[in-house]
Amino acid sequence: MASSSDAVEAITLTGKEVSASIDAYLFDALYSVDGIFTKGNQMEASIVSNNKVRIADGLLINQGHFLRIKPGMYCDVPIENGTQNMKRCDCIVAQFKIDESGESHDIVVIQGTPGEQETVPSLTKDDLENGGALRQIELFRVHLNGINISGVDRIARTVNSFSDAIFYKG
Template sequence: MAGLKALNINTPPEAEPHIYAEDDAAIYKAIFGGDGVSTIGQACKATVLSNNKVRIADGVLCVDGHMARIPYGEYEDCEIMNGQSGKNRNDIIVAKFETTGTGGIDTMTCEVIQGTAGETAVDPELTQDDIYAGGKVREYPLYRVKIEGLSITAVEKMFEVIPTSWILLNKINELSTRRITHTLLYYNADGTTGTFTLSDSVKNYDYIEIFYNSDVAGHKAPQKSIKLPTSQTVSSGDMLFDMTSFRMSSGDGTKMQLMNTILNVSGKTCKPETSRQINFGSTAGSVAWTVSNTPHHRVYRVVGYNYGS
């Protein structure tokens, strides 16, 4: 085995050429990440020209590290075979890389892989060899062309858009400047099973988190929490928090209980509704729902979260 292969070095004029396209492809794959379409230009945008032609606009793409592009102002027209009346078909437009092997002849083309017409359209199979590992053919799907009867009804993007390093840097900077802030809206060391009032309306926050526990087992501290976005409301505009707990209900461990209490939150007011529980007995047929007018979940604290812009 040859082992380490230097790529960016000068060699004597009489030395045999030793840098191949697959060497550059390995570098591009390490940077670009394999398959994808860059954001530059029109990013290989597809336009349906007729029921037999789809045009691919300019852009840069990568197939397992091997780069290709449709230059600015140019395009690639893909011919779509006629559909059949009463039948459906999926064709796939691919970027196809093919090689004869290391140091051999490579080709990169844009082709249409035709599906089989039938009552239900299915995608045709593609060849997707690992070129880096010595494969010879890789077909990277760009678009799914859906044909119903004689007409193209949709062209669906199948490729990943790979952002440039500048876009990624801007995104990182944007995320690094966003801060999550939280506000304690309610606190009760002993917890409460009754109606209580928050220090501020939930409408002023992005998320609300409720800390609670079942009071039946004598717990004196929150062991569970539920977090919901304030956009998640019922038709009345209120938020509903589904507080649940599971416990052994008797000393001999022959019964288990699943308990549920709905906490209705409207603005600053938090009101627990009727508790329901289901008892699982030790014998078949002993499962039954029961209802309690006294809520059996204690709320200890409520926290509001805001995500900075």
């Protein structure tokens, strides 16, 4: 590991702008977990049709980067048609991506491969703090049996607020 005077960085709010990467670094240090907060409707998923899953409002964290569905709103996630007499498992993920056009944080579907058995698709979990450019955290698994969605399972961890983690509310 190299050392130089450029490696030390004061993080203050006085007279200096805090970058998104510093913000994410701090929140990752505080929470050290990816998942969905106990806020709003906690991004509850419901099946709307065989081609659509609806995710309710809530807040998630992905290596210190936040993404929210605004209170009282929802996000409809399109699911590609299933295949007759085949099973498939799709993953609904929070995807943080860094490329030449900048940074993006979206909810996307990683489609599985149809077959006799469900196979969970591979996800990319780059370390964004160390040069990684793509980080996908699994929120839900969508199970397809033929052309029908047979179920949606929440996979993401629940992230408690500091208050819930520290104080007993009995």
